[in-house]
Amino acid sequence: MPELPEVTTVAKILNREIKNLTITDSMIFYTKLLKNVDITTFKAAVKNQKIVEVTNYAKYIAIKLEDWVLISHLRMEGKWMIEEANSYSYDQKHLEAQLALSNGKFARYYDTRKFGTLELYSVDTYKNSPSLVKLGPIPGQLGATSEYLYSKTKRSRKAIKTLLLDQTVVAGLGNIYVNEVLFATKMSPEEPANNLTLQDCKNLMKASKEILSKAIELGGTTIHTFKSSVEVEGNYQEHLKVHLRAGHPCFNCGFKIAKNFVNGRGTYYCPKCQILKK
Ligand SMILES: [Zn+2]
Structure with a gap:
């Protein structure tokens, strides 16, 4: 199970690989991955949105778009991969979502255990989302005395x-x-x-x-x-x-x-x- 240091590494890699690219299209293969939105709304929301930044709040990965923020939790075995169209790092039966990117690559989310989650919030509301609002302070950061x-x-x-x-x-x-x-x-x-x-x-x-x-x-x-x-x-x-x-x-x-x-x-x-x- 990835912990804070591993999730921080994933967010850093994603930020390096996909920041400033635009999501040209998206596919959701596993409906239950989405926790607070239906597939149609999700697809319409992220289409043609530029990726402004990828960061993490404790173990939540935040993919920040111009108008929206995707909050991804990997739970046990979730993995984000940046791949060429026809190159799959894992068995496609574990592929739950993919974002087509403006450089021709894909950001793909695989999860063999299917416990991971993806949520969609507007940039104005994501910090008050049920997932983030309850988090205690992180050691070494503000409030962790x-x-x-x-x-x-x-x-x-x-x-x-x-x-x-x-x-x-x-x-x-x-x-x-x-x-x-x-x-x-x-x-x-x-x-x-x-x-x-x-x-x-x-x-x-x-x-x-x-x-x-x-x-x-x-x-x-x-x-x-x-x-x-x-x-x-x-x-x-x-x-x-x-x-x-x-x-x-x-x-x-x-x-x-x-x-x-x-x-x-x-x-x-x-x-x-x-x-x-x-
Ligand atoms: Zn001892």
Whole structure:
């Protein structure tokens, strides 16, 4: 599943490849991809619109047109590809949408799991869309202070890992990077949030910012089938300290990294370094 660094990489690549091109036509092959608009309205809206910019808000990709904004969420396996007319990177049965571009190429959206979504908003309303309006601050960006996080943790008895994965609390941390952040701060993933001190929140925000910015710099983490594009793969997997390392020695203490599940998510941690507070 792509997380913030991977989605940031995808948005950067798309921006480089399709910014300033015009959408000459569009095709939707999987109706349920569109969440808030029907196919006819969608096709009419995007036709002959210039692509002004592609960026991302946490894990939402925003393809900004002159009058409209397409909000794309890749969920588990969604992929945007820029391709020649007759060149398909994946089996065409997974092709859900394509935008024909003024340079003769196509921006194609493939999704083997069919969980990804595409929404259409006017440029005036997209920031108030249900998807974007609920997002919490992104570590390292405006509003993501330790005081803010502390105001959330002290009112919750959820496991800290579960709270950090809640995108309305903090946006941009997914399973991989939460595992890494909790290891870096030597905090048990199952620590009840209301046991955290302000200093703990300071440590969490600092580690989140550092780990996410390093991962973004390296283009994200390439694991399993996720690739941000055919040519580009992330390199952060070489820097993972705990994620996917069950049974291997902890880099701090040498004890074996363990794996369990917190709220259904695969959780890697060092049982010696990351102990519950008393
Ligand atoms: Zn350890």
